[in-house]
Amino acid sequence: xxxxxxxxxxxxxxxxxxxxxxxxxxxxxxxxxxxxxxxxxxxxxxxxxxxxxxxxxxxxxxxxxxxxxxxxxxxxxxxxxxxxxxxxxxxxxxxxxxxxxxxxxxxxxxxxxxxxxxxxxxxxxxxxxxxxxxxxxxxxxxxxxxxxxxxxxxxxxxxxxxxxxxxxxxxxxxxxxxxxxxxxxxxxxxxxxxxxxxxxxxxxxxxxxxxxxxxxxxxxxxxxxxxxxxxxxxxxxxxxxxxxxxxxxxxxxxxxxxxxxxxxxxxxxxxxxxxxxxxxxxxxxxxxxxxxxxxxxxxxxxxxxxxxxxxxxxxxxxxxxxxxxxxxxxxxxxxxxxxxxxxxxxxxxxxxxxxxxxxxxxxxxxxxx
Amino acid sequence: xxxxxxxxxxxxxxxxxxxxxxxxxxxxxxxxxxxxxxxxxxxxxxxxxxxxxxxxxxxxxxxxxxxxxxxxxxxxxxxxxxxxxxxxxxxxxxxxxxxxxxxxxxxxxxxxxxxxxxxxxxxxxxxxxxxxxxxxxxxxxxxxxxxxxxxxxxxxxxxxxxxxxxxxxxxxxxxxxxxxxxxxxxxxxxxxxxxxxxxxxxxxxxxxxxxxxxxxxxxxxxxxxxxxxxxxxxxxxxxxxxxxxxxxxxxxxxxxxxxxxxxxxxxxxxxxxxxxxxxxxxxxxxxxxxxxxxxxxxxxxxxxxxxxxxxxxxxxxxxxxxxxxxxxxxxxxxxxxxxxxxxxxxxxxxxxxxxxxxxxxxxxxxxxxxxxxxxxxxxxxxxxxxxxxxxxx
Numbered sequence: 001x002x003x004x005x006x007x008x009x010x011x012x013x014x015x016x017x018x019x020x021x022x023x024x025x026x027x028x029x030x031x032x033x034x035x036x037x038x039x040x041x042x043x044x045x046x047x048x049x050x051x052x053x054x055x056x057x058x059x060x061x062x063x064x065x066x067x068x069x070x071x072x073x074x075x076x077x078x079x080x081x082x083x084x085x086x087x088x089x090x091x092x093x094x095x096x097x098x099x100x101x102x103x104x105x106x107x108x109x110x111x112x113x114x115x116x117x118x119x120x121x122x123x124x125x126x127x128x129x130x131x132x133x134x135x136x137x138x139x140x141x142x143x144x145x146x147x148x149x150x151x152x153x154x155x156x157x158x159x160x161x162x163x164x165x166x167x168x169x170x171x172x173x174x175x176x177x178x179x180x181x182x183x184x185x186x187x188x189x190x191x192x193x194x195x196x197x198x199x200x201x202x203x204x205x206x207x208x209x210x211x212x213x214x215x216x217x218x219x220x221x222x223x224x225x226x227x228x229x230x231x232x233x234x235x236x237x238x239x240x241x242x243x244x245x246x247x248x249x250x251x252x253x254x255x256x257x258x259x260x261x262x263x264x265x266x267x268x269x270x271x272x273x274x275x276x277x278x279x280x281x282x283x284x285x286x287x288x289x290x291x292x293x294x295x296x297x298x299x300x301x302x303x304x305x306x307x308x309x310x311x312x313x314x315x316x317x318x319x320x321x322x323x324x325x326x327x328x329x330x331x332x333x334x335x336x337x338x339x340x341x342x343x344x345x346x347x348x349x350x351x352x353x354x355x356x357x358x359x360x361x362x363x364x365x366x367x368x369x
Numbered sequence: 370x371x372x373x374x375x376x377x378x379x380x381x382x383x384x385x386x387x388x389x390x391x392x393x394x395x396x397x398x399x400x401x402x403x404x405x406x407x408x409x410x411x412x413x414x415x416x417x418x419x420x421x422x423x424x425x426x427x428x429x430x431x432x433x434x435x436x437x438x439x440x441x442x443x444x445x446x447x448x449x450x451x452x453x454x455x456x457x458x459x460x461x462x463x464x465x466x467x468x469x470x471x472x473x474x475x476x477x478x479x480x481x482x483x484x485x486x487x488x489x490x491x492x493x494x495x496x497x498x499x500x501x502x503x504x505x506x507x508x509x510x511x512x513x514x515x516x517x518x519x520x521x522x523x524x525x526x527x528x529x530x531x532x533x534x535x536x537x538x539x540x541x542x543x544x545x546x547x548x549x550x551x552x553x554x555x556x557x558x559x560x561x562x563x564x565x566x567x568x569x570x571x572x573x574x575x576x577x578x579x580x581x582x583x584x585x586x587x588x589x590x591x592x593x594x595x596x597x598x599x600x601x602x603x604x605x606x607x608x609x610x611x612x613x614x615x616x617x618x619x620x621x622x623x624x625x626x627x628x629x630x631x632x633x634x635x636x637x638x639x640x641x642x643x644x645x646x647x648x649x650x651x652x653x654x655x656x657x658x659x660x661x662x663x664x665x666x667x668x669x670x671x672x673x674x675x676x677x678x679x680x681x682x683x684x685x686x687x688x689x690x691x692x693x694x695x696x697x698x699x700x701x702x703x704x705x706x707x708x709x710x711x712x713x714x715x716x717x718x719x720x721x722x723x724x725x726x727x728x729x730x731x732x733x734x735x736x737x738x739x740x741x742x743x744x745x746x747x748x749x750x751x752x753x754x755x756x757x758x759x760x761x762x
Contacts, residue, residue: 050500160379164401164743232494233566241387241492241747333560335567336494338744339401 014123022129026109029317030265036071038264038324043067045325046332081253086158089250093156098251098258101149104142105265111138112272113197115282115312116289118305127282127313128197135196136188139273140181143228146262147173150230150237153259154247165246168339169237172227175346180224182354186217186361187277200281204288210278216357218278220350225270226330227342230263233334236342271323272316279319282312376404383412387492387747391757392731394746401742408734413757421721425687426452426528429721433708434522436723436759439484440477440702442513445526446470447699450607451708452528454695456688458657466530466655468646471608473516473525474699475639479550480509481702481754482632482639489629489751490561493570498560505553508546515542528688529663530656540647547640554636562633571626575737575749582623585736586729589704590631591753595623601700613645628752635702662688687716696724703727703754725759 040055044067047054055067063069085094115127132138147169154166190213191199203209211218227234238246248259275281284292292311296304337345379396382388395407417436421429433444449470453459487502510520515536517525525532561567577587582595592599600617602610618634620627656663660679669676692714698707704726711720730753737753738746 046497050497051504052500160377167400235494236744239494239744241494242744244386332497334495335490335498335564335570337566338570338742340742341566341569 018123018125019129022127026114026129027106030106030109030268031261034268035261035264036075038267039074039260040068040071041324042328043070045328049329049332075257078254078257083253083255084250086250088158090156090158093152094250095255097149097153097156098255098262099149100152101146102258102262102265104146104149105262105269108139108142108269109272111135111196112269112276113200113281114272114316115309116200117197118309119302120305120309121302125309126197127309131195131197133195135194135199136184136273136277137194139269140177143266143269144173144177146266149262150247150259153251157247157250159250161244162247162249164243165237165249168243169230169247171339172230172234172237172342172346175343176224176227176350179346179350179354180221180228182351182358183217183220183224184277185354185358186214189358189361189365190214196276196281200276200283203280204283206280206283206285209280214278214357214361216353216360220354220357221278222274223345223350225274226327227346229266229270229327231267231327231331233330233336234342235336236339239336267324267327268320271320271327274323275316275319279323282316284311284315381746387750389757391761392755394734396743396746398743401744403738403741403743403746406735406738406746408731410728410731410755411761413761415762417762418721418723421718423717425716426690426718427683427688429718430526431522431524434524436725436762437481437701437703437706437727437756438521438758439756440474440481441521441523442470442473442477442517442525443481443699443701443706445524446474446608447697447701447706448708449526449528450697450699451695451710452688452690454697455690455693455710455712456528456662457691458529458659458662461657461659462529463654463657464651465534465653466657467608468650469516469531469535469655470526471610471613472643472646473513473523474608475642476509476513478702479636479639480506480513482636483509485703485751485754486557486629486632489748492747492751493567495561495567498557501553501556501560505550505557508550508553512539512542512546515539527656527663529659530654534655540650543643543647547644550640554633558633562630568626570744571629571748572624573622574625574741574745575752576622576624577733577737578623581733581736585733587704587733588729589701589726590635591623591628591704591730593617594620594627594631596621601698601705605698607697607699609646610642613642615642625748625752689716690714690718698724701726703756703759704730723759723762725756725762727753727755727760731755731760 044054055070056064058064058067058069058073060069085091110129111132113128113131117127118125150169151166154162154164154169157163187199187210188194191202193199193202199210230237236242238248243249248256251259289308292308293304296307299307377398379398381394381396383391383393388394391410391413393409393412395409396403397405417432420432429448430445433448434441436444450459453462483502483506487499487506490502491499513523514520516539517523517532577595579595579597582592583597587595588599596619598617598619601607603617615638618631618638620631660676661683664670664680664683665676670680671677690712692712694709694711696707696709698705700706705724706726707724709720709722709724710718713719734750734753737749741749
């Protein structure tokens, strides 16, 4: 096993450079690639599912770039729209809510490893921004802060539809965070750690991936994750046919875009957590770190590590993309639940099953010992 | 601690995504529960019945298209049948014309049910299912378009006949489209009928008892979903419905899921009717041979003096309908559609009253959603299929 703890080094500069590079990488991945592009992916994927062509009208000098120009026009439109605050709204909270919603989605990514550990020219590079020992708990803690954004938005808008949406968000998130935490207890027991890098390393063997060790936990977690993401079939807080647009009914322009972005970023974060916990993180199936480094051995020791790192990072994002695809597939296939049905599912089905899962895991672990 | 609470009064519509600007629900809510729901209609009122009195009998047809625009031809037919009854020429309509009218009515019913079911799926959040329904409807509309040139506002039927005969290759077109439509049908069935989320949303919501449904004046799929086997096509046959084999699907519980099932099965039955009629389509003319009712052919108008006079009289003064009143019930896709016409003799209707099926259904909204969740309003409202154009006239 590697030693993952950061020991104080005489020279902090490489660490500062590394951390800054990782922050910039993750930030630009999320804000520069995923936030705008997922809108396009969603349009094109839903078009594919629905026998349509999808966005293809906007063009620059006749080049439509497969509808990618729409992403730019969207940004332009949202930037130039009037920023409207309804009369009677709490202006401060109304302003604050989108920021509270979008920031946690970005911050949560800090603890998710997007690669392993590499020895580069004597410097140990760890492909995670903050390798916390509480790992996944940090993700939960931060994710629940984003709920405040939605609830405050619902309260501050001075609109009954927003209020109903805010209440629905509060109830739904509260129910599913409990269940979500419990579905992962099995994973913690199996891997014996909360630290996501530890869990990632433990999944080097393909058959030790979380989905094989915790199949029930996986299905429960993905259900909770969908509910946390507030997308169909769990999109009751923003059900457009019932409560107009839920908590962001009274938002326009860039603040609306921030809620929109928060939803997409949450989807990326959830996919990343799924990959990190259940799908081997950055690991290539059947190919261990050492094998990959040997394969690139002809490049020399350090460059082989760099090549391995690149492969791992790409594999990680590839898996994340795959899960985003699956999440969108579910979103475009199913109708939405009713408010009470969502609560029933959370408290009466998922929560007991999660407890059963913990129990079974404990028994199996005892038996294996 | 005793917390002081008040019911939340919520104004759902007319400007709301689910009410499409046509209706308003004044809701009194206890959290998510509906304590009371008051329905207010009339936002799409445009004086249809009064407009009809201004034109000739023939000029009413385009207006009838705009009642239930999803199945415009059924309105055309219902109006034409009433006028023909006033004229006393019901028995003289050529058989080919009647057969084509029956086929077009059933095609409209299919298109209407596709639209209604699709839109309901859309509002339940299943956009993909909606677009599959739209694709099936598109194929049906293609057939209607090939017949009368329009998809939505068809304006196809005339007093004493039809505006045109069927196009060439109509039977082949239908036989090519129906297998595709059946594949789509089984796809909807797979996607929805056993879908747990869909079942949970539709089962036991928006239900109404048999007695209350009859008391409110329900007709059509919503009445049949309650278990009442009443269909105008069987109970009071018109057109060629007594000469074809078809079944009336009937539900048990009267909830939204049964309404969905009844509509799904009616699509199948409509295809069955059309296929039977296409096989034994009678030949001959499509228009009555009576120049005082249906204009003579263009050649005759240009060649013969009498024909020219009839054409002029029919156009300027309108068909001369004897004084009296008439009502012919027909089975629209959403329930009984009928035109109650009064004539004082002459070229214009004295009174043209429509019986819209969704008016009776809308009355019961309050009862159907009483004590239900806010979310239950959506499938219930979709399943009664309120068409503003028809309800508000």
